[in-house]
Amino acid sequence: MRKTDRRTQYTITVIKDAFIQLIKRHGYFGMTVTKLCREADIARSTFYLHFDGLDNVLNAVLDDALMFTDNRQLTALGAGAQSTDMDYLKENESQLAACQRVADSNKYHELLMDPMLSEYIVGRIIARERQRMVPAIQRRTGLSAVDAEKLFIYTVHGSFAMNKKNGFIKNDAWYHDLRLLNRFINSGYTAFQGDLSD
Secondary structure (H helix, E strand, O other): OOOOOHHHHHHHHHHHHHHHHHHHHHOHHHOOHHHHHHHHOOOHHHHHHHOOOHHHHHHHHHHHHOOOOOOOOOOOOOOOOOOOOHHHHHHOHHHOOHHHHHHHOHHHHHHHHOOOOHHHHHHHHHHHHHHHHHHHHHHHHOOOHHHHHHHHHHHHHHHHHHHHHOOOOOOHHHHHHHHHHHHHHHHHHHHHHHHHHO
16 A cells, blocks of 8 residues: 655645534535535645545544544443543543544534534444454453444444533543443443353
């Protein structure tokens, strides 16, 4: 795979930044390629050199926001963390679910708060994290892949809803809610482990 040159990377960044600005002003469904090109100060032909359409830009920005392009192996909420201590959570941000990692920066908040995109965003998180998280839940609970996937989907929806309620802002209320959800999920996983030993 060839390396992206600086000019290309700069143009892609300009397009993504313009996309984020338009999200703040118009929302996703009020955006057009023409508006985006005007905001980015580029020609349509330049836009189409890098993206097939607005959906591709949306996906690229979501991947940035949710750190899917990050190579670190981040464990989603409850799948690996044994501790629910608030200090532990604050010191181990990498234990948090994908939709919680974005709370470190307000750059993407409007995108994630857009009510018209919630299901799409949750679906993207599920699609990107399923392959890693379902086996982790299976190891933790002894459940089948089908049942582990149900718990995973439930967890992602609940985590996203909690984050949205708190505006994706990491404050004391956010950590309180995170701790509550972690305790709930970990207790459920422990109960499944108990069922296996019966």
